Amino acid sequence: MNTTARRAHSAPDATTADPAGGREADDAIVELREALVYDLDEGFARLVGAHQAVAYSVALRTTGHRADAEDLLAESLLRAYRALRGYDATRLRELQPRPWLLTIVVNTRRNQVRDAARRPRADGAEPPDRPSTERSVEDRAQDAETSDELAAQLARLTDVQRTAVVLRHVVDLPIDEVAEVLGCPPGTAKSHVSRGLSRLRALMTPPDGVHTAATSRSNP
Amino acid sequence: MNDMTDHPTDDLTDDAVSTDLLDELANLASPPPAELTEGLFDRLFDRWLTTESPLGPVLVAYTGRGVSFVRTSALVPGEQFLETHRRRFGRPLRRADSTPAGLVDALWGRPGSVPEVDLEGLSAFEHDVLAATRTIPLGQTRPYAWVAREAGSPRAVRAAGSVLARNPVPLLVPCHRVVRSDGSPGQYLFGPETKQQLLSSEYARAHDL
Numbered sequence: 280m281n282t283t284a285r286r287a288h289s290a291p292d293a294t295t296a297d298p299a300g301g302r303e304a305d306d307a308i309v310e311l312r313e314a315l316v317y318d319l320d321e322g323f324a325r326l327v328g329a330h331q332a333v334a335y336s337v338a339l340r341t342t343g344h345r346a347d348a349e350d351l352l353a354e355s356l357l358r359a360y361r362a363l364r365g366y367d368a369t370r371l372r373e374l375q376p377r378p379w380l381l382t383i384v385v386n387t388r389r390n391q392v393r394d395a396a397r398r399p400r401a402d403g404a405e406p407p408d409r410p411s412t413e414r415s416v417e418d419r420a421q422d423a424e425t426s427d428e429l430a431a432q433l434a435r436l437t438d439v440q441r442t443a444v445v446l447r448h449v450v451d452l453p454i455d456e457v458a459e460v461l462g463c464p465p466g467t468a469k470s471h472v473s474r475g476l477s478r479l480r481a482l483m484t485p486p487d488g489v490h491t492a493a494t495s496r497s498n499p
Numbered sequence: 500m501n502d503m504t505d506h507p508t509d510d511l512t513d514d515a516v517s518t519d520l521l522d523e524l525a526n527l528a529s530p531p532p533a534e535l536t537e538g539l540f541d542r543l544f545d546r547w548l549t550t551e552s553p554l555g556p557v558l559v560a561y562t563g564r565g566v567s568f569v570r571t572s573a574l575v576p577g578e579q580f581l582e583t584h585r586r587r588f589g590r591p592l593r594r595a596d597s598t599p600a601g602l603v604d605a606l607w608g609r610p611g612s613v614p615e616v617d618l619e620g621l622s623a624f625e626h627d628v629l630a631a632t633r634t635i636p637l638g639q640t641r642p643y644a645w646v647a648r649e650a651g652s653p654r655a656v657r658a659a660g661s662v663l664a665r666n667p668v669p670l671l672v673p674c675h676r677v678v679r680s681d682g683s684p685g686q687y688l689f690g691p692e693t694k695q696q697l698l699s700s701e702y703a704r705a706h707d708l
Contacts, residue, residue, distance in 0.1 A: 430527055450528055451525065
């Protein structure tokens with residue numbers, strides 16, 4: 280297999296992620312923090328530049344829809360900005376930008392889904408601003424835009440499993456950052472990832488049983 | 500098969516299917532479309548600039564939808580304008596590299612195409628009060644009661660006055676053209692004297708034409 284190609288795909292913010300795929304490079308983090316302390320708006324611009332690609336990937340693969348991903352990204356970033364405004368220099372100097380930002384993306388998405396579920400449905404009339412949150416992730420994953428089968432199957436995982444798999448294997452976060460974003464211990468995060476992968480493997484197994492390894496696992 | 504070293508924390512990487520699966524998952528990390536990257540900063544950041552106006556130098560902020568905030572440098576100087584804007588709108592700002600079309604003419608009350616204003620985040624009543632005020636022509640005035648009536652709440656005269664006292668875009672929404680029913684100028688964001696001067700000069704210009 281070609282791990283180099285995978286790295287290139289899975290570390291879209293390669294300039295701030297260290298080559299071993301671990302924590303962001305310390306220098307880049309320190310510079311970003313100092314920029315935020317010195318001039319919040321300029322520092323925020325750098326934060327967006329450094330992390331928009333990874334945040335977009337997470338938004339796209341958790342919503343399953345490009346327009347939703349763009350809206351989610353913009354809303355999350357504005358929330359991030361408003362949160363940063365309330366942080367003092369000490370707090371800013373402790374910031375772990377990537378997991379912190381991805382936590383906001385994941386929580387913002389959770390709130391959107393919850394709000395959409397609560398909102399009463401008027402006979403087929405969709406609110407103009409956020410029409411797609413009215414529909415399930417599964418429905419939208421089957422849109423023509425998401426033709427990729429795996430992307431569609433991701434939508435069939437539970438929210439926490441999907442998020443765990445996306446963070447760990449789509450954007451290549453180390454497990455401790457996955458745990459930080461999910462707000463759980465690393466062991467729990469690991470098990471969400473494992474279960475998500477098992478489910479995906481079962482879902483991806485065609486009925487004709489070509490993938491014998493996976494078939495034998497789910498039907499011993 | 501180097502997935503064991505690649506993902507030491509995963510338990511299920513030891514067969515061919517999962518290796519393929521992990522590769523496919525990694526391939527789902529799509530970079531954002533170029534137009535998103537370009538558009539994202541415009542969507543997140545409002546712009547600000549300084550320019551001249553009949554009130555002296557003003558600071559102006561605008562969003563992708565239109566002009567959102569105008570204040571005089573005398574009342575709200577530089578850094579304080581930026582901070583006031585951030586507190587009021589909760590959005591980051593960058594210095595503008597261009598001036599929205601029609602802005603300068605509109606500030607000076609010259610005829611021509613007027614720039615869009617962005618009144619997002621205001622209540623329906625605030626919006627209606629400002630929209631009504633925007634229709635008052637150069638050289639004319641209307642009483643507060645007229646504005647309240649036009650906004651659909653004839654009894655909310657005092658409330659209409661409060662909305663105008665907080666007008667985010669003075670000059671572009673000419674709140675200085677709203678006066679007391681006895682004809683006296685009344686209050687203004689930038690002081691009653693300024694209001695009177697502005698009205699006198701607009702009256703003169705409108706009637707010289």
